[in-house]
Amino acid sequence: MKQSKVSLVVSDLSQSGAGRWGGAVRTFLLAQALQKLGYEVEIVGFVFGDVSDTVVSTEFSITTVCGKNYPGFVTSMEQVLSKISGDIVYAIKPKPTSFGTALLKKLRSRCPVILDIDDWELSWYGGEQWRYRPQPKQFFRDILKSDGALRQPDHPLYLKWIENFVNYADAVTIHTQFLQKRFGGTYVPNGKDTSLFDPQQHNPENSRIRLNLADYRVLMFPGAPRPYKGLEDVLMALDYLNEPDLRLVIVGGSPYDDYDDKLIQKWGRWIIKLPKIPHQAMPEVIAAAHVVVVPQRDTPAAQAQFPLKLTDGMAMAKPVLATRVGDIAEILGGTGYLVEPDSPKQIAEQIQYIFQNMEEANNRGHQARARCVEHYSIDSMSTILSDVIKSIG
Numbered sequence: 001m002k003q004s005k006v007s008l009v010v011s012d013l014s015q016s017g018a019g020r021w022g023g024a025v026r027t028f029l030l031a032q033a034l035q036k037l038g039y040e041v042e043i044v045g046f047v048f049g050d051v052s053d054t055v056v057s058t059e060f061s062i063t064t065v066c067g068k069n070y071p072g073f074v075t076s077m078e079q080v081l082s083k084i085s086g087d088i089v090y091a092i093k094p095k096p097t098s099f100g101t102a103l104l105k106k107l108r109s110r111c112p113v114i115l116d117i118d119d120w121e122l123s124w125y126g127g128e129q130w131r132y133r134p135q136p137k138q139f140f141r142d143i144l145k146s147d148g149a150l151r152q153p154d155h156p157l158y159l160k161w162i163e164n165f166v167n168y169a170d171a172v173t174i175h176t177q178f179l180q181k182r183f184g185g186t187y188v189p190n191g192k193d194t195s196l197f198d199p200q201q202h203n204p205e206n207s208r209i210r211l212n213l214a215d216y217r218v219l220m221f222p223g224a225p226r227p228y229k230g231l232e233d234v235l236m237a238l239d240y241l242n243e244p245d246l247r248l249v250i251v252g253g254s255p256y257d258d259y260d261d262k263l264i265q266k267w268g269r270w271i272i273k274l275p276k277i278p279h280q281a282m283p284e285v286i287a288a289a290h291v292v293v294v295p296q297r298d299t300p301a302a303q304a305q306f307p308l309k310l311t312d313g314m315a316m317a318k319p320v321l322a323t324r325v326g327d328i329a330e331i332l333g334g335t336g337y338l339v340e341p342d343s344p345k346q347i348a349e350q351i352q353y354i355f356q357n358m359e360e361a362n363n364r365g366h367q368a369r370a371r372c373v374e375h376y377s378i379d380s381m382s383t384i385l386s387d388v389i390k391s392i393g
Helices: 026-036 072-083 096-109 121-125 136-144 156-168 177-183 204-210 231-241 259-270 279-287 308-315 328-332 344-356 358-375 378-392
Strands: 005-010 040-048 061-067 088-092 113-117 171-174 217-221 246-251 271-274 291-294 320-323 337-339
Touching: 005 026, 005 096, 026 040, 026 088, 026 378, 040 072, 040 096, 061 072, 072 096, 088 096, 096 113, 096 156, 113 156, 113 378, 121 156, 171 177, 171 378, 204 279, 217 231, 231 246, 231 259, 231 344, 246 259, 259 271, 279 308, 291 308, 291 344, 308 320, 308 328, 308 358, 320 328, 320 344, 328 337, 337 344, 344 358
Parallel strands: 005 040, 005 088, 040 061, 088 113, 113 171, 217 246, 217 291, 246 271, 291 320, 320 337
Antiparallel strands: none
């Protein structure tokens, strides 16, 4: 029998969590795909810190609870549990705050639980090398002090523990081969709303004029700068080329830290930083790009990811210049330009080649758009999710 409502349980519904980029992250892509299948969707989760920082959505019902560290987290979790009203619970990320909450709901109400894994959470702490081996005095500090590390609900020790419970989910969805090898599960790509991201609706030259980019050849990075994302390699490539009209345009900057400011301090002559843009307005911004760059470095964090900016560029029929990391080459399927990771000189050569062969590059962009519509749309996510839900029915 078809279930009528799905509750997505999220560990962080703040503007720097699932709310970054106006909700254009995987939580909301899955919600859109489920909605297309006819399910009522609610999003329930925690906000740690300032509750006014909660993501706002006109499309979905969002309920937040102020998250607290232990022991207060027990009360926070009970509040979230009382808000979950779906027939199916879909936990976003294998974290105690999301998956742990979902498993407790399953224990109490016997509702099926799907777990979505879109990152290897331990990769942020060193992966397999991470160990918690404190001296006794430090251990007691971590437990007893009000700001002790082990009072944090998603401390890496707890992240490591909860990986052992993945098999308790009724189904698992993932979006890269790296994650599939590690956790199993069904491949559900990061789909793009290809009717919203439609290059036919935007004039690139007009977009560049509106954004004050008309004087430049624009390499665009429509994501959050972080060291493993390889922007330093692009900036070093621009140093090599030393062509005055080339610019790396960063959209929105980092919601996590001041890394983009550090990049500007060192390479400010090549960088234009645009403010944070609402998700609905992103297609017009990406229309201004000549090339979308996805220069991931070869780290476990990057291998585990399906970069959303990849399908931003593909959907908008832009030439994509990316590195051979994780599933990127397979996602592009020959429609982009690939270099080895950590290779500024190769990036420089490809930038030069693309601009010398712009007609070919734009043709590849149109091929990328067609590939995105066929394989990486919200519709393709819906088709796969329909089968996942039938499997647990």
